[in-house]
Structures are given as structure tokens and as C-alpha cells.
Amino acid sequence: MSLVANTGKLAGRTLFITGASRGIGKAIALKAAKDGANVVVAAKTAEPHPKLPGTIYTTAEEIEALGGKALPCIVDVREEKQIQKAVDEAVKKFNGIDILINNASAISLTGTAQTDMKRYDLMHNINTRGTFLASKLCLPLLKNSDHAHILNLSPPLNMNPYWFSIHVAYTMAKYGMSMCVLGMSEEFKQYNIGVNALWPKTAIATAAIEMLTGDTSTSRKPEIVSDAAYVMLCKDPKKYTGNFEIDEEVLKQFGISDMTPYACDPSNVENLLPDFFLEVPGGKMDAVKKSEQSGEIPELFTVIGKNITPELVKKTQAVFQFNVKGKEEGIWHIDLKNGEGSCGQGEPKHPADATLTMDSTNFADMFSGKLKATNAFMMGKLKIKGDLQKAMKLEKMMKSLKNKV
Numbered sequence: 001m002s003l004v005a006n007t008g009k010l011a012g013r014t015l016f017i018t019g020a021s022r023g024i025g026k027a028i029a030l031k032a033a034k035d036g037a038n039v040v041v042a043a044k045t046a047e048p049h050p051k052l053p054g055t056i057y058t059t060a061e062e063i064e065a066l067g068g069k070a071l072p073c074i075v076d077v078r079e080e081k082q083i084q085k086a087v088d089e090a091v092k093k094f095n096g097i098d099i100l101i102n103n104a105s106a107i108s109l110t111g112t113a114q115t116d117m118k119r120y121d122l123m124h125n126i127n128t129r130g131t132f133l134a135s136k137l138c139l140p141l142l143k144n145s146d147h148a149h150i151l152n153l154s155p156p157l158n159m160n161p162y163w164f165s166i167h168v169a170y171t172m173a174k175y176g177m178s179m180c181v182l183g184m185s186e187e188f189k190q191y192n193i194g195v196n197a198l199w200p201k202t203a204i205a206t207a208a209i210e211m212l213t214g215d216t217s218t219s220r221k222p223e224i225v226s227d228a229a230y231v232m233l234c235k236d237p238k239k240y241t242g243n244f245e246i247d248e249e250v251l252k253q254f255g256i257s258d259m260t261p262y263a264c265d266p267s268n269v270e271n272l273l274p275d276f277f278l279e280v281p282g283g284k285m286d287a288v289k290k291s292e293q294s295g296e297i298p299e300l301f302t303v304i305g306k307n308i309t310p311e312l313v314k315k316t317q318a319v320f321q322f323n324v325k326g327k328e329e330g331i332w333h334i335d336l337k338n339g340e341g342s343c344g345q346g347e348p349k350h351p352a353d354a355t356l357t358m359d360s361t362n363f364a365d366m367f368s369g370k371l372k373a374t375n376a377f378m379m380g381k382l383k384i385k386g387d388l389q390k391a392m393k394l395e396k397m398m399k400s401l402k403n404k405v
Contacts, residue, residue: 001221001261001262002031002223002226002227003227003261003262004031004230004231004251004254004256006031006034006035006230007035007234008035008036009035009234010032010036010037010099010230010233010234011035011036011037012036012037012038013032013035013037013038013098013099013147014037014038014039014040014094014095014097014098014099015028015029015032015037015038015039015040015097015098015099015100015101016040016042016086016087016090016097016099016100016101016134016138017029017039017040017041017042017101017103018042018043018075018077018101018102018103018104018130019042019043019103019104019105020039020040020041020042020043020056020059020101020103021041021043021044021054021055021056021058021059022043022045022054022059022206023103023204023206023222024103024153024204024206024222024225024226025043025101025103025104026054026059026062026222027222027223027225027226028101028103028225028226028229028230029041029059029063029068029070030062030063030226031223031226031227031229031230032068032230032233033062033063033064033066033067034066034067034068035068036067036068036069037068037069038068038069038070038071038093038094039060039063039068039069039070040070040071040073040086040089040090040094041056041060041063041070041071041073042056042073042075042077042083042086042104042134043056043059043074043075044074044075044076046074056072056073057072059072060072069093069094071086071089071090071093071094073085073086073089073090077104077126077129077130077131077133078126078129078130080133080137083133083134083137084137087137087138087141090141091141096141096144096145097138097141097142098142098145098147098148098149099147099148099149099150099233100134100135100138100142100149100150100151101151101153101229102130102131102135102150102151102153102154102180103153104126104127104130105126105153105174105177106122106123106126106127106173107123107170108120108122108123108167108169108170109166109170109388109389110167110169110170110387110388111166111167111168111388112168114386114387115167115169119169120169123169123170123173124169124172124173124176126173127154127173127174127176127177128172128173128176128179128180129176131152131154131176131177131180132176132180135150135180135184138150139188142188142191143193146192147237148193148194148237149194149195149196149232149233149237150181150188150194150195150196151195151196151229151232152177152178152181152196152198153177153197153199153225154174154175154177154178154180154181154197154198154199155174155178155197155199155244155275155276155278156178156197156199156244156246156277156278157175157178157182157244158277158278158279160279162380163276163277166384166388167388171277174276174277177197178197178244180195181195181196181197181242182242185241185242186242189241192237193237193241194235194236194237194238194240194241195241195242196232196240196241196242196243196244196245197243197244197245198225198228198229198232198245198247198250199244199245199246199247199275199277199278200220200224200225200246200247200275201246201247201248201249201274201275201278202218202219202220202248202272202273202274202275203218203219203220203272203273203274203275203374204219204220204222204224204225204275205219205220205221205222205264206222216264217264217265218265218268218271218272218273218372218374218375219263219264219272219273220259220262220263220264221262221263221264223262224247224248224251224259224262225247227247227251227256228245228247228248228250228251231251231254232245232250246278271372271375273372273374273375273378274378275378276378296328296364297324297328297330297332297360297363297364298345300363300364300367301332301343301344301345304334304343305342305343305344308334308336308340308341308342308343309341310340310341312336312341313336313337313338313339313340313341315393316336316337316390316393317336317337317390318336318337318353318354318387318390318391318393319333319334319335319336319348319350319351319352319353319354320333320334320335320336320352320354320355320356320391320394321333321347321352321354321355321356322334322355322356322357322358322363323355323356323357323358324357324358324359324360324363325357325358325359325360326359326360327360327361328360328363329360330345331345331346331347332344332345332346333345333346333348333352335348335350337350337353338350353386353387353390353391354385354386354387354388354390354391355384355385355386356373356382356383356384356391356394357382357383357384357385358376358381358382358383359381362376362381362382366382366394366398367398372395372398373391373392373394373395373398374392374395377391377392
């Protein structure tokens with residue numbers, strides 16, 4: 001689903017895209033292929049993944065079916081030799097590289113105590129170091145191009161402490177990619193290389209989002225990002241550099257006003273999940289209205305208790321503690337891990353996997369389906385300590401309760 005027409009401006013250009021076997025990287029590759037571009041599909045997936053679709057070879061086939069030329073390369077961006085080999089092969093096949101897309105990324109939305117160092121190292125080695133390394137190794141070839149771009153899929157540098165407090169390791173790793181833009185855009189001006197960042201305004205329906213929320217109805221399709229990337233990559237790199245762009249804003253400036261076709265569920269365009277690192281109206285930086293209602297939470301837990309089933313316990317395997325503020329201040333819990341499950345007032349008998357803090361109004365809205373937990377979290381209305389991925393499993397339970405509350 002593309003709203004940006006191909007112009008042919010990338011015809012014959014060579015793009016080196018990390019993490020191009022699926023998701024946003026693949027979408028950018030296919031968009032460029034329609035121009036007749038050459039694409040180096042630099043990703044780890046050579047063999048089909050049991051849960052995730054796409055390999056470097058299947059993506060290469062799709063690129064060539066659309067009129068582009070493809071070079072599938074097995075590349076783990078943590079390995080310098082693998083990147084260098086792919087760069088050398090690109091030179092042999094396509095005589096150079098014009099555009100580098102640093103898309104490969106690793107994510108773990110965990111607090112400091114819950115982030116093991118293996119996962120910390122993975123995020124920093126792929127996100128920050130991988131971006132720096134790929135840029136460094138492609139630089140000699142980009143210098144020789146008359147249309148050289150580096151585009152990092154990374155967020156604007158937002159110094160609001162909130163974004164550090166909820167998953168500091170991941171934030172540092174993504175901001176490392178953004179700092180590469182900040183530094184390299186200035187450093188590489190002398191070579192006429194444009195260095196920019198692109199970030200989605202909303203969640204994008206990728207494997208990461210599906211694993212996190214189990215739902216894509218509040219997401220947009222990857223094509224909104226690939227369309228925005230295409231617009232950016234067609235610009236003159238001598239004049240266009242050092243920008244931290246948001247996909248929707250790029251497309252609005254291009255003349256597209258209606259983003260509805262990009263929504264996975266067009267009927268849900270008013271409830272899209274905002275992406276990380278962006279300030280949202282009504283979010284943490286705005287005042288949150290205090291609860292005007294009373295007595296709802298005990299009723300909610302009565303309904304929740306009646307709907308706890310062995311199947312729900314088996315699927316969820318998590319204990320939740322709720323620190324409710326405002327008019328109905330108190331501590332509540334839901335245990336969907338031990339025995340047949342339980343819920344009620346007070347702290348749980350077993351240690352909580354996730355502790356959620358929110359105003360009583362937001363709590364009621366969450367369990368009645370008016371406010372998604374992921375949306376509340378992204379807007380700063382819900383604070384989560386502990387295992388964020390387990391906390392997000394509440395979405396599924398809330399769906400089942402929606403018509404009963």
C-alpha cells in the first residue's frame with residue numbers, strides 16, 4: 001500500500017540495507033526496487049525462521065520480480081568481516097554503494113534490574129555499534145557517489161527523562177544510532193553525503209510489535225515508513241542532511257494529508273499506538289485529570305475474578321500489582337501464574353512480575369476498553385516496573401473483559 005508514486009530517481013542506485021529480510025527494511029527495499037534500484041539485502045536470516053516470515057533470498061526474489069536487482073548477503077552487523085565481505089561483493093556486482101540504510105535493531109523493554117548484560121550487549125552491539133560500523137565501512141564508497149545518503153531508522157533525541165526511566169538500556173542503544181546522525185551529518189558534509197534519521201509516529205506492524213502486543217490493529221503498515229524513506233532518499237544530499245524526521249510529517253510535507261490507507265485497521269485510525277520517544281498530547285508532560293468517579297475498582301475486580309480461568313492462567317503466567325492513585329487510591333493485584341489464579345485488594349502473595357502505577361480513572365478506562373494499556377504506557381499515563389512484555393499481556397485479558405465490564 002503505497003501513496004507515493006515511484007519517480008525513477010533511484011534507478012541504477014545501489015542501496016545497502018541492514019535487516020532487510022523483513023519489516024521496514026524489506027519495505028524500503030521493495031519501494032526502491034520499483035525504481036529499478038540495486039539492493040544489497042544485508043541480514044542474518046538465510047534459513048526460514050520457525051515463527052517469522054522472510055529470508056534474504058525470498059526478499060531478493062521479490063526485489064527482482066519488481067524490476068530491481070538484488071544481492072543477498074548473510075550479514076550480522078556485529079561482525080566486521082561479514083559487513084566488509086558484503087560491501088566488497090556490492091562493489092563487484094554493482095560497482096559501488098550510493099545509499100546506506102541502517103535498519104537492523106534489537107529491542108528489550110526492560111528496566112535496569114531486569115536487563116541482563118547479554119541482552120544489553122546485544123542491543124548496543126547491533127543498534128549503536130552496528131550502525132557506526134556499517135557507516136564506517138560504506139564511507140569510502142559513499143564518497144565516490146554523486147547521490148550519497150545514510151538513513152538511520154532511529155528516533156529524535158528527546159531528553160525527557162521519562163524515556164530513559166522506563167527502559168534505559170534500549171533508549172541508550174537507539175539514541176546511539178541518532179547520535180551517529182548528529183555527528184556524521186556534520187562530519188560528512190565535506191563529502192556531500194546526506195545523513196538523516198527517520199522514525200515512525202505510530203507503531204508499525206512488524207514482528208517486534210506483534211511479539212510485544214500480539215495485535216496490529218493499533219499499528220500502521222511498514223509502507224508508511226518506506227514511502228517516507230523514499231521521499232527523503234530522492235532529495236539532494238548536498239542540501240538535505242542532519243534531519244530527524246517523523247514518517248507522517250515527511251508525507252504531509254510531500255502533499256499527503258490522509259494517512260488512513262496506511263492503517264492496518266482503517267476503522268481504528270483514532271486509536272493508533274504512538275511510538276516511543278515522541279511527546280503525545282495528553283501524555284506525561286500534560287496534566288492528568290484526577291478521577292471524578294468512585295467505587296468502580298472494587299466492581300471491576302469482582303468481574304475480573306469471575307473471568308479468571310485455568311486457560312487464562314496458563315497463557316499469561318504473570319503476577320501483576322496495581323498501585324492506583326487518585327480518588328480510589330489503593331493497591332490491587334491479579335495473579336495469573338499460581339494455582340487457578342486470583343485477584344483482589346492488597347499486594348499479591350507471590351512476587352509481582354510487573355507493577356503498574358496509574359490514576360484510578362485511567363485504570364477504569366483500561367479495563368472497560370476505552371484506553372489500551374500500551375497506549376496508556378506510551379502516553380505516560382501508565383508507569384510500569386518489572387517485565388514490560390508480561391505487563392503487555394494484560395491487553396489480551398482486557399479484550400476478553402471488554403464486554404463484561
